[in-house]
């Protein structure tokens with residue numbers, strides 16, 4: 084069985100299972116019987132519908148929940164823009180392609196991103212890369228968060244722009260959502276769907292990665308011939324149970340909204356975390372990556388990395404089986420394939436790959452100044468060639484091939500997208516973490532191993548340099 088590397092204990096209760104209908108009540112009898120909108124809700128609660136899809140979405144994609152709460156979420160003062168001078172401001176507002184995103188074909192790798200000890204959650208969100216437009220509900224944004232302090236008391240945040248897939252790298256996130264509470268630790272992930280309000284506290288600086296999904300929602304990948312179990316099993320996803328605060332007298336809360344890429348704030352005289360009961364199909368959830376059940380080759384070659392997909396957000400306009408965002412992990416696993424180059428092959432893909440490392444070491448990326456370290460990242464964009472660095476290739480090409488456990492104590496992940504990903508100014512320059520010599524150290528040193536069969540005669544290069552000149556021959560075979 085996989086062992087989850089956590090020291091802290093999760094104090095909260097959850098409802099198990101991915102997707103589908105769930106219900107929870109913090110006070111028995113708070114959910115009305117049969118009717119969603121009775122003339123009077125139990126205990127004087129208000130009802131409120133929260134929809135994550137169009138009402139008319141197909142039944143198996145439809146995501147709607149009914150909330151039964153002390154006051155409706157509409158009860159607040161007008162929203163005002165949050166000034167950039169505010170300690171709670173959004174440092175990466177209004178992503179617009181061509182304006183905030185630099186689309187460049189270079190392979191990119193970043194040193195570990197710094198903690199930002201003076202910032203709390205919202206201000207610590209740094210947009211690194213992305214594509215599309217939240218107003219058009221198309222595309223994704225990729226963030227690094229690195230917060231030193233908890234969100235201020237009596238504040239709440241939501242994004243109207245998309246679902247947040249949160250991948251903690253350091254520090255536990257104690258998240259209070261409208262629908263209940265979750266503890267999300269490194270090696271776990273959480274998804275907070277569009278619009279759901281939350282507040283995050285932590286006892287130490289936290290750091291991690293976020294993918295914001297502007298379109299659709301994540302689902303489990305199809306399993307095809309794998310069958311009915313494997314990869315991320317549905318029962319291991321956990322949704323919080325209803326949990327509420329009674330705070331509606333002589334109180335003031337500040338609600339922060341990320342809306343169309345910009346941040347707004349509104350005051351309200353009651354807690355937004357007052358949902359006493361809820362039921363439906365739209366809710367936050369978390370998942371322990373240690374429970375992932377990897378499947379791989381038991382003969383030769385290794386399958387495409389799609390075999391490690393945890394969650395997938397399809398993009399139907401790009402074709403069947405194509406995702407605007409796949410969340411893929413590289414967990415500890417056995418390699419047993421015979422007569423096989425076991426690291427990833429060299430490749431250029433139409434899909435873009437943003438990788439991060441939660442902990443440990445990743446087997447195909449050792450070389451180069453800085454390397455691929457926990458809290459660092461890499462981006463291999465559409466059709467940008469990459470693969471094992473020179474040292475990894477040389478070693479793996481000649482290594483014995485006994486059964487081998489790789490990734491022990493490690494967890495790398497990939498946000499993969501069918502879109503060309505642009506990089507922000509913060510990602511390229513401000514963060515000062517881009518490794519300038521990534522390509523120079525990784526792939527420029529690759530050696531030529533090509534040996535021309537004698538039956539093919541003399542090559543053009545050898546003709547020019549003089550056949551039989553050993554010194555010149557070596558210059559043909561070595562790039563450097």
Ligand SMILES: [Fe+2]
Nearest residue numbers: 430436463469
């Ligand atoms: Fe790749």
